[in-house]
Structures are given as C-alpha cells and as structure tokens.
Amino acid sequence: MSTPVDIILKRNQLSITDSRKKILELFVNNSGALEHADIEKKTGEKFDRVTVYRTLQSFLEKGIIHTIPTSDNSVRYALCKDDCKEGHHHDNHVHFLCNECHTTMCLEDVTIPEVKLPVGFQPAEYQMVVSGTCKECR
Amino acid sequence: MSTPVDIILKRNQLSITDSRKKILELFVNNSGALEHADIEKKTGEKFDRVTVYRTLQSFLEKGIIHTIPTSDNSVRYALCKDDCKEGHHHDNHVHFLCNECHTTMCLEDVTIPEVKLPVGFQPAEYQMVVSGTCKECR
DNA sequence: GTAACTGCAAAATATTTGCATCCTT
DNA sequence: AAGGATGCAAATATTTTGCAGTTAC
Numbered sequence: 001m002s003t004p005v006d007i008i009l010k011r012n013q014l015s016i017t018d019s020r021k022k023i024l025e026l027f028v029n030n031s032g033a034l035e036h037a038d039i040e041k042k043t044g045e046k047f048d049r050v051t052v053y054r055t056l057q058s059f060l061e062k063g064i065i066h067t068i069p070t071s072d073n074s075v076r077y078a079l080c081k082d083d084c085k086e087g088h089h090h091d092n093h094v095h096f097l098c099n100e101c102h103t104t105m106c107l108e109d110v111t112i113p114e115v116k117l118p119v120g121f122q123p124a125e126y127q128m129v130v131s132g133t134c135k136e137c138r
Numbered sequence: 139m140s141t142p143v144d145i146i147l148k149r150n151q152l153s154i155t156d157s158r159k160k161i162l163e164l165f166v167n168n169s170g171a172l173e174h175a176d177i178e179k180k181t182g183e184k185f186d187r188v189t190v191y192r193t194l195q196s197f198l199e200k201g202i203i204h205t206i207p208t209s210d211n212s213v214r215y216a217l218c219k220d221d222c223k224e225g226h227h228h229d230n231h232v233h234f235l236c237n238e239c240h241t242t243m244c245l246e247d248v249t250i251p252e253v254k255l256p257v258g259f260q261p262a263e264y265q266m267v268v269s270g271t272c273k274e275c276r
Numbered sequence: 277g278t279a280a281c282t283g284c285a286a287a288a289t290a291t292t293t294g295c296a297t298c299c300t301t
Numbered sequence: 302a303a304g305g306a307t308g309c310a311a312a313t314a315t316t317t318t319g320c321a322g323t324t325a326c
Contacts (some may be wrong), residue, residue: 015325017281036315048283053316055281069207073291073315094253097236107259112215113251115232115266120273121245124237128253129207129265135258153300155306174290191291193306211290211316212307278317290315298307 004028012062019047023055024064033068033078033104035097068095068104069127074105093127100137142166145251150200159184161193162202171216171233171242206233206242207221207265228230238275 002010007025009016026042028035034042039052047055056077059065068076080097094110097103112128140148140236143162160181164172172180177190186195189243194215204216215232216220232248250266 009227015280017325018280046298050284052319057280067209069209069265070209071205071213071265073211073213075211085320094255096255096259105146107256110253110255112266113253115248115251117232117234117248117268117270118245118273120276121234121268122271122276123268124270125268126206127267127269128211128250130253130255130259130261130263132262133260135256138258138260153305155300157307187290188292188309189307196306277326279324280316281323283322284319286318288315288317290313292313293311294307294309298305298310300305301303 004086008064012064014058014062020058022046023052024059027065027079028078031105033076033106035074035076037074053066061079063074067104069129070097070104078104078106093124095127096134097129098134099131099138100133103134104136145166146202147221150202153202157189157193160184160194161190162197165203165215165217169243171214171244173212175212200207207267208235208242216242216244219246230264233265234272235267235269236272236275237269238271241272243272 003021005021005028005032006016008024010021014020022043023039026039036052036056039045039056040049043052050088051075056065060067060077062079065077066080068078091114094107094112096105096107112126115126117123141159143159143166146155147158147168148160152158161177164177164180174190174194177194178185178187181190194203198205198215201218203215204218206216208214228251232245232250234245235242236241245268250264253264255261
C-alpha cells in the first residue's frame with residue numbers, strides 16, 4: 001500500500017527507494033526547513049553523504065522541495081506546496097529565520113508583496129526572508 | 139594624501155594595507171556584488187586566498203560591506219551605504235540578480251516593503267532578492 | 277532484464293587555524 | 302617598539318565524480 005510519501009514520489013516519477021522515502025518523510029514531518037547537515041543528523045547517518053546530496057538534487061529538480069536563500073553559507077531546503085510545477089515554483093511566500101532557535105520556516109500565509117522595480121528590470125522570481133524571533137522563542 | 143578608500147578604512151579604524159585598499163577599491167568601482175572567487179580573479183591572484191577571507195571578514199564586521207542572500211551556495215558581498223553602523227545595517231533595499239549576466243546588484247532606491255507577519259513573530263531584519271533580467275540584458 | 281540508484285573511494289573545492297614574519301602606526 | 306596583518310602550511314569541511322554492485326520496476 002502507498003504511504004503519503006510514496007505518492008509524492010510516484011507523482012514525480014521517482015523510483016521509490018529507502019533513502020528517498022526517509023528523507024522525504026523528514027520534510028513532511030518537519031514544518032521547518034532543513035539543511036544538508038540536519039538531514040544527515042536526523043537520519044542517524046543512515047545514508048551516505050553522497051546519497052543525501054543526490055536525493056536533494058533530484059527533489060529539487062522535480063520541484064518537491066525548494067531552496068531558501070540565506071546570508072550565510074548554508075543552503076536550506078523546504079517542502080514545496082502542491083502547486084509547484086516541475087521547474088517552475090510558486091513559492092511566493094515569506095520565509096522566517098529565527099535568531100534564537102535558528103529554525104527556518106515557511107510562512108505559507110504571508111505572500112511576498114509586489115515591489116516597483118526601476119525601468120528596464122524584468123522580474124521573474126521574488127524571494128523574501130525575514131529574520132527575528134519566532135513565535136515559540138518569545 | 140588620502141584616497142577615498144583610505145578614508146573609509148580610517149573611519150572604521152582599520153589599518154591601511156595593500157590588500158584592504160585593493161579589495162575595497164574593487165567594491166567601490168564595481169556597482170554589482172562580488173563573491174569570493176570574483177575578488178581573487180579581479181585582483182589577479184595578487185593576494186593569498188586566506189587574506190581575502192580575512193579582509194572580507196573584517197569589512198563585514200565593520201559594516202563596510204554586507205552579504206546578499208542567495209539560493210545557491212555562493213555568498214555575495216556588496217558595499218554598504220554610508221549610514222551603515224557597525225554591527226547594525228540599514229540596507230533595507232532590494233537586491234536584483236540577473237539570470238542572463240549573473241550580476242547581483244543593489245537597487246538602492248527600492249525599499250523592501252513591510253509585510254504583516256503572523257501573531258507572535260518579532261521581525262528584526264528583512265531581506266529581499268528579485269531575480270530576472272536586468273536593464274542591460276533586455 | 278534493464279535502467280536507475282546507492283555506496284565507496286577519491287578527487288576537487290572551499291574554509292579555517294596556527295604560527296612565523298612583515299608592515300602600519 | 303608593539304600590535305596587527307599577511308603568507309604559508311596544513312588541518313577541516315564541503316561538494317562533485319567515477320565506478321562497481323544493488324535494487325526498483
């Protein structure tokens with residue numbers, strides 16, 4: 001029988017393997033964003049580092065997850081909402097980075113506002129990250 | 139006599155050295171943002187890689203430059219405007235990343251709009267990056 | 277059975293640290 | 302002269318690549 005995770009994988013034409021299931025489960029069960037190191041820790045080093053890289057890469061390509069821009073060197077990933085099409089994302093929500101617990105989370109309900117760009121600039125994608133103190137840490 | 143670059147360094151209590159002058163000049167003369175590799179290239183590998191790291195680090199600490207968040211693994215740096223105080227930045231402008239020429243630039247005149255966060259979230263800093271096609275590449 | 281995925285080894289890159297020497301003030 | 306900055310060597314950490322063995326379909 002198919003778990004929710006299996007369904008996501010099938011829908012994206014990815015074969016259902018152990019690593020993909022476990023890593024995708026992490027995203028489904030965690031509301032926050034994960035970085036590469038988190039995933040290695042949370043899977044209990046069950047998978048090869050290389051497999052994690054490749055799994056994340058294929059999830060990205062299929063539009064199952066998206067990256068969250070940060071000012072430091074750490075790339076973070078989070079689940080995309082269902083309406084993400086392959087190669088074209090609609091994650092126009094704001095991301096929040098907590099300075100206390102260092103969690104990155106998607107504020108799905110907060111839409112990135114429009115901005116008026118100078119003449120000649122053709123926007124394609126908007127990203128917005130707000131940092132501060134989250135709900136839990138106040 | 140003091141060059142503009144010397145003045146910036148003095149104002150920030152940094153001793154005036156070759157590497158600092160050359161690297162800071164790069165930022166002053168380039169409107170766009172630079173990443174570590176750019177700096178090594180543009181200085182013609184004149185300085186040790188380690189020196190570049192440390193120079194950027196000290197500029198960051200003094201608030202002479204700021205980082206621009208990206209979704210890939212590359213950190214980019216750009217000059218701060220004069221009103222940047224040490225440790226506390228006022229770079230509340232939008233950054234633009236061109237998908238054609240891959241230049242990152244500061245849109246100093248475009249202010250990041252306010253967003254209404256869910257109850258309980260305490261914002262401290264806002265970052266916004268728009269990607270697309272820039273003025274030059276259309 | 278075949279194509280795709282994984283794990284291991286290793287290469288290529290990127291970043292950090294310690295220390296002796298040199299330069300700025 | 303003194304403190305800070307640099308360059309070199311080397312330790313760490315991160316990411317990529319090739320390939321042989323394994324697994325999903």
